[in-house]
Amino acid sequence: MKKKTMSNTDYTLTGNTTSLSAWQFLREELKPKGRWLTPFNVISLPIMLAGLILIVIRFWKGIGSITNLTQEVPWGLWIGFDVVTGVAFAGGAYVITFMVYILNMKQYHSIVRVTVLNGFLAYVFYAGALLLDLGRPWNVINPIIGNSFGTSSVLFLVAWHFLLYMIAELIEFSPAVAEWLGARRARKILSGMTLGAVIFGITLSTLHQSGLGALFLMAKDKIHPLWYSEFIPIMFFVSSIFAGLSMVIFEGSVSHRVFSDQISEKKHIAHNKILHGLSKVCAVALFAYFTLNVLVFVHEKRWGLLNSPMGYWYLTEMIGFVLLPMVLFFVSYRKQNILLIRIASLVTMIGIIINRLNVTVIGFKWDAAQHYYPSWMEITVTLAVIFTEIWIFRWIITRMPVLRDSPAWAKEQS
């Protein structure tokens, strides 16, 4: 209660309580808040600027001018990391909304908003990264307006689901925007749409998380057999559960430090309990994922592949980044150790990056004479995309009731 009043959530646009006009309000909100010369700004700004320049070059001179992509390896870091890995990390939103709205586990309610916001921004920016990778982005309209539906394409499905899911997440998040703007009626209507959006969103997520894996089903002869199986879609789906939750744990730990002024005492304490709960879910999901992997491994008789560099790499992934974090999550849950949870989530996240890159980049054409490595320019653009997302995230957090409590009137409504 003490901290809440520092913010602007008690302004109302409709004007009876304060005299701010809509436009004054917006101008106020667009101004940066807080100090400018933070270490984060100092690092991120130059990279974002460099990224912008590189993007201009890319649209002017072609994709090859800043990437190392080849005729044999047409998808690199931007798809493998930005899109495929990024979307896995954004999976937290559907898992948390599932727990809160479908299983009615209300104890997780306080992290719904920030998770949904995170997921939404991830989709906006990673779908944005997809546009950077399109050679003829203006034709992206074709599969959307329907003058050319490639319904037999997995990518068609995935692209549409991205689009629809962004809308679902926007609806899920919209009450926070309404609270920020003081739009009481709108908030009421939008809150009423939450459950529908959640159900739709979970359905879409199931399909496109697995769809991202299904994208590679036709590349059967190009992906290393240790990572290729007809079960890739299921693997991608199951791993998106702990990928998303690890991101939630990681993001939550960072947010609670960086935005501590936004968070009430009560929520701080509740958060630790939330982390414990999530670590249990992660451990179980990792266990399911590991079992699946073992089953596929035995089923496809892959023993002979193990004794090779790629085989050792596979073992590293399975033991170091699936089995180990699983054990860590179990232990941290039993011992109620927050630090251990954070470490486990970090290891899991690294593991997800490795896994997604193994399927999409490292294991793709692993036997080719010439290997693909991302250029420094591809990496810079990727970092620029991530930083821009964090900037927008920060902008929203410091303005809308995401981490902090909703204004009193909103609580009365629900």
Added chain:
Amino acid sequence: MSIDRRDFFKVLGVTGVTLATGKRLGAAPGMESRQEFYGMLYDSTRCAGCQGCEFACAEANGLPTPDLQDLPVAGIERKANETRRTVINAYSTSKGEMYLKRQCMHCNDPACAAACLTRAMYKTHDGSVIWRGDKCMGCRYCMVSCPFDVPKFEYFSANPKIEKCDMCYERIKEGKMPACAENCPTEAIIFGKRRELLAIARKRIHDNPGTYYDHIYGEHEAGGTGLLYLSAVPFEELGLKTTLQKSSYPALTKGFLYAVPSIFVLWPALLLGLQQATKDNNHNEEEDHE
């Protein structure tokens, strides 16, 4: 392991499709049974490696004239790229130096077309697989999916095209042959109905048992291709992939795609049911919900 995902998906799929849309998901345009595709038969034993087809192809498709110095040499794999749709390569084989022409295979059920979300890659009723620039968004998923690595992309253009052999689609429509087939002095490339070409190929193998390796590459590879190969030596000696599956590549994603409509029907119902069932469970925990 007893989970058979394919069967599971199939059942789900059939129910789901009927439930949700009443319509089957886009079966690949024209399977062979329904249509008589054109194709080409390339007989490596007749090829002189003169590169006449390369020149004819470049001219017919407005591509740069091939470099006269760039001859096929055994041991060097020349590759098609965004400036050339077909290449002739030389190989030193167990039966001496042999040539092989590379180009798009014009698969019966092409992976590239199944991959394409804008239907820019498209199998025509003639059997040629063509690329349509007004639809393509340059995602390069066709390149990822093609088992023969055929589609090429203009990486250094602000308005990049996908470059690949289209079996001279326009010329076929005018009743002409593909430029390479027309200009081959030794008739190593012949053009015709795929069924007839297969018969010719079989006859050649049958009539000259000492000359040919007993296999028609493309009859079954990747579910059958429009381009058929004959050779004197096993095809791996000529750099062709012989480990490809015999069924079509798009079939690999069918299980997944069929499952989609059923998930769309089942999931929301299931979720709503769960939501109702757990509704009153947690009142003791509602600390956050004043």
